[in-house]
Amino acid sequence: xxxxxxxxxxxxxxxxxxxxxxxxxxxxxxxxxxxxxxxxxxxxxxxxxxxxxxxxxxxxxxxxxxxxxxxxxxxxxxxxxxxxxxxxxxxxxxxxxxxxxxxxxxxxxxxxxxxxxxxxxxxxxxxxxxxxxxxxxxxxxxxxxxxxxxxxxxxxxxxxxxxxxxxxxxxxxxxxxxxxxxxxxxxxxxxxxxxxxxxxxxxxxxxxxxxxxxxxxxxxxxxxxxxxxxxxxxxxxxxxxxxxxxxxxxxxxxxxxxxxxxxxxxxxxxxxxxxxxxxxxxxxxxxxxxxxxxxxxxxxxxxxxxxxxxxxxxxxxxxxxxxxxxxxxxxxxxxxxxxxxxxxxxxxxxxxxxxxxxxxxxxxxx
Numbered sequence: 001x002x003x004x005x006x007x008x009x010x011x012x013x014x015x016x017x018x019x020x021x022x023x024x025x026x027x028x029x030x031x032x033x034x035x036x037x038x039x040x041x042x043x044x045x046x047x048x049x050x051x052x053x054x055x056x057x058x059x060x061x062x063x064x065x066x067x068x069x070x071x072x073x074x075x076x077x078x079x080x081x082x083x084x085x086x087x088x089x090x091x092x093x094x095x096x097x098x099x100x101x102x103x104x105x106x107x108x109x110x111x112x113x114x115x116x117x118x119x120x121x122x123x124x125x126x127x128x129x130x131x132x133x134x135x136x137x138x139x140x141x142x143x144x145x146x147x148x149x150x151x152x153x154x155x156x157x158x159x160x161x162x163x164x165x166x167x168x169x170x171x172x173x174x175x176x177x178x179x180x181x182x183x184x185x186x187x188x189x190x191x192x193x194x195x196x197x198x199x200x201x202x203x204x205x206x207x208x209x210x211x212x213x214x215x216x217x218x219x220x221x222x223x224x225x226x227x228x229x230x231x232x233x234x235x236x237x238x239x240x241x242x243x244x245x246x247x248x249x250x251x252x253x254x255x256x257x258x259x260x261x262x263x264x265x266x267x268x269x270x271x272x273x274x275x276x277x278x279x280x281x282x283x284x285x286x287x288x289x290x291x292x293x294x295x296x297x298x299x300x301x302x303x304x305x306x307x308x309x310x311x312x313x314x315x316x317x318x319x320x321x322x323x324x325x326x327x328x329x330x331x332x333x334x335x336x337x338x339x340x341x342x343x344x345x346x347x348x349x350x351x352x353x354x355x356x357x358x359x360x361x362x363x364x365x366x
Contacts, residue, residue: 010360011063012293018286019352022337023052023345025279028244029267030340033259035245044259044340051342055349062353066361067302070354074118074125078145081118084111085152098332100156110343112161115149117347119165120308123172128301139173139186160331164315166190171311172304226262229255231326233265234276241272259340261332264324279338283317293359302358309351 030045070077088100088111095101101108122145146169154162170190174183233249236242247269250258258266268276290310297303313336320335322328334344 012289012356012359015286015289015293015352015355015359016059018282018289019337019349021282022279022286025267025282026263026338026340026345027052029263029270029338030259032244032247032270033250033266047342048340048345051345052349054342055346058346059349059353059356062350063356063360065357067305067354067357068299068361070121070305071125071301074121078118078122081111081115082148082152085115085149089152089155096332098156098158100153100158100161108343110341112149112153112156112158113343113347115153116161116165116168116312117309117351119145119149119168120172120305120312123169124301124304124308127172127176128304136185139177142169142173145169158332160319160333163331164312164319164333167315168308168312171315172308175307176304226256226330227323227326230262230265230324233262234268234324237269237272237276239273241268241270241275244270246270260334261320261330261339262324263339264321264335267338268324280321287314287317290355293355297358299358302361306355306358309355313348313351 027045027048030048034043034045084102085100088102092099092111093101093103093108095108100112101110123142126142126145146165150162150165153165170186173186177183229249233247233255236249237247242248247266249255249269250266255262255265264276264279267279271278287310290306290313294303294306294310297306316333316336319328319331319333320339323330323333334341336348337345
C-alpha cells in the first residue's frame with residue numbers, strides 16, 4: 001500500500017547539474033558542426049536545444065510524480081511498447097537502414113528508446129516481489145520480459161539496441177542474484193546463443209563488421225573506414241584540441257555520423273584530450289551520484305529502477321566511447337545526453353526525472 005508523502009519534496013541538484021553539463025557539451029559541438037551551414041531553423045543545434053527544453057520539462061514533471069504508481073502501469077506499458085515494435089515493423093519508416101522509427105508529421109520517434117525504459121520498469125516490478133529467494137525458475141520467467149523486445153528490435157535490424165537490452169537484464173540480475181552457479185549457467189548459455197547468432201542469424205555484412213573491428217585495416221576504405229577515421233580524429237585533437245569550429249576531420253566529412261555515433265571523436269578533435277577527459281570525468285561523477293542514490297534507496301522497487309537506469313546509461317557510455325576509440329565494434333549506440341537525437345535525449349531525461357522522484361520520496365518508505 002502506498003503511503004502518502006507528507007514531507008518536503010527534495011530535488012537532487014547535483015544530479016541535475018551533471019546532466020546539464022553533458023547537454024552543454026552536446027549543444028557546443030552541434031553548434032560547431034553547424035557552422036559551415038546556414039544557421040537557420042533546420043540546424044541540428046536548434047533542434048537539439050528544443051529537444052533539451054522538452055526533455056527538461058518532462059524531467060521536472062516526472063520528478064513530481066510518485067514513482068510507485070509505475071507498479072500499476074508497468075505491465076500495460078511493457079505490452080504497449082511491444083505493440084509499437086510490431087507496428088513499426090509494418091508501418092514504420094527506415095532511417096539509416098533501421099526500420100524502427102514512427103513519423104508523426106515532421107517529427108520522428110525511435111520506439112526502442114521507450115522500450116528500454118519499459119523493460120527496466122517491468123523487470124523492477126517483477127523482481128521486487130520475487131527476488132527472495134531467487135531460484136532459477138524466477139530467472140527463467142524474467143526472460144519473458146527480454147526475449148520478445150530483443151527479437152522484435154533485432155528484426156528492424158537494430159542489433160546494438162538488442163544487445164543493450166540483454167546487457168540490461170544481465171546487469172540487473174547480477175545485482176540481485178549472488179548465486180555464482182546461476183551466473184555460470186547464464187554465461188555459458190549466452191556464449192552458446194552468441195555462437196548460434198553469429199553463424200546462423202547474422203548476415204555476411206554483419207559478420208564482416210565484427211571481423212573488421214578486430215582488424216580495421218583489412219578493409220580500410222570500406223567497413224574499416226569509420227573505425228580508422230574515428231581513431232585519427234581523436235588523435236588529431238592532441239591535448240588542447242583544434243578549437244571550436246576548426247575540426248577538419250569532422251567538418252570536411254572524413255568522419256561519418258559525427259553528430260550521433262561519433263560525436264565523442266568530434267569533441268576530442270575540437271577540445272582535445274583535456275575536453276574529452278572533462279567529459280568522461282562528468283560521466284564518472286554522474287555514475288558515482290547514481291550509485292550513491294541506489295545505496296540510499298531502501299525501497300526495493302525504487303532501487304531496481306535506479307539500478308536499471310544506471311546500467312543502461314553506463315553500458316551506452318562504454319560502448320559508444322569504445323566505438324570511437326576502436327575498442328568496440330560499431331553497433332550504432334548513441335552517447336547518452338550528448339549524441340544528437342530527440343528520442344534518446346527525451347527518454348534519458350525522463351529517466352533522470354524518475355530518479356529524482358525516487359530521491360524525493362525514498363524517506364517515506366516504511
